[in-house]
Amino acid sequence: MEGNVVIVGASHAAAQAVDSLRREGFSGRLVLVGDEPELPYQRPPLSKKYLAGEFDPARLWIRPASFYEQQRCEVRLGRRAVAIDRERQSLALDDGSVLPYDALLLATGGRVRPATVPGAQLAGIHYLRTRADVDGIRADLAPGRRAVIVGAGYIGLECAASCAKLGLSVTVLEMAPRVMSRVVAPEMSAFYQAEHASHGVDLRLNTTVAAFEGGPRVSGVVCSDGSRFPADLVIVGIGIVPNVELAAEAGIACDNGIAVDEFCRTSDPKVYAIGDCCSHPSPHYRRRIRLESVDNAFEQAKTAAANICGREVRHDKIPWFWSDQYDHKLQIVGLSQDYDRVVLRGDPATRSFSCCYLKGRELVALDAVNQPRDFMVAKKVIAERVPLDLGRLGDPAVSLKEAGLPA
Secondary structure, rough: OOEEEEEEEHHHHHHHHHHHHHHHHOOOEEEEEEEEOOOEEOOOOHHHOOOOOOOHHHHHHOOOOOHHOOOEEEEEEEEEEEEEOOOOOOOEOOOOOOOOOOOEEOOOOOEEEEOOOOOOOOEEEEOOOOOHHHHHHHOOOOOOOEEEOOOHHHHHHHHHHHHOOOOEEEEEEOOOOOOOOOOHHHHHHHHHHHHHHOOEEEOOOOOOEEEEEEEEEEEEEEOOOEEEOOOEEEOOOOOOOOOOHHHHHHHOOOOOOEEEEOOOOOOOEEEEEEEEEEEEOEEEEEEEEEEOOHHHHHHHHHHHHHOOOOOOOOOOOOOOEEEEOOOOEEEEOOOOOOOOEEEOOOOHOOOEEEEEEEEOEEEEEEEEOHHHHHHHHHHHHHHOOOHHHHHHHOOOOOOOHHOOOOO
16 A cells, blocks of 8 residues: 555554554555654553663663664654644644645544642642653652652552652542542452552542642642641642544544544544544443553554555454552453452452452453463453353462353
């Protein structure tokens, strides 16, 4: 296939799309546009080992500069896409240049959800999305300093673990009654609450931030119940917002992200979207979902590349995620929002167990703490909708693979 393909966003999805397009036989002009001044880099280590100073910055790059040269990919870094002209099939950039396209691939990702309370603009209040964000946080880190983290999701807790390991005094403020409440069961929340407490982290649940104090630099956090927490720095981790504006302003349909079909096509058949910015139909879960997942970004990039090149491929993968906190690797496969019972495999006190989410006898999701074998097997069990013997499932001596009911 020849012509012009333009990719917007220098991300995991974009880097994979460059590789996949060439592998699928695309031989035309390929342009990658990114608003950061850097080549696509890994984001998962940012809140973990990179924040803790344990990760060589040179290892962040997904692909070296030579890769893009070898793939004959023009890279426009530090440039922002400002408008899509669907009629003329062109993309305008903030420097006034215009790129023609035969296919446009949006991998625009998301941006941090900002705090909107008084004092939110004070110096020393940080967010974590980019490498530059983390470099700014690291400049404020020193043993004995007081770090207040707003939000007890993955990012907040990973930051808490990293800061605690560096010797900071860490307080986490969470408005929900338990940590990671949107994504894990109470049993899993309880395990991680105990782990953070054992490392000296002060977890404050059912706590809503009302304001930040200080000037010109933050010195404390005020909560709606009147409590105050002194702070030398604050990290806000309250979620991300998908970057849909470029598509929406061009009249492309959006629904909790840029809406795509099973082929990663938007409402405009010449425009595709992949990664954190888009929502897609999930045949397995029978609903539209938007995933903030590196694996999903890679898989959608492969799907979009195949379809751009004329090979019809549907995106239907069971999603998976991970989180590293202290010495524990949490691996999640599937989506746990729709379940009616939880079965534990193993004892959380051993720090090696799995939490199984079931609807009837069907496994819909699994959280594995230091249990890579359960995680790997669960991918197949969930995809194939294997009915399970609940008694055998709860016995860690029985492999997950052997817990299925006879056909």
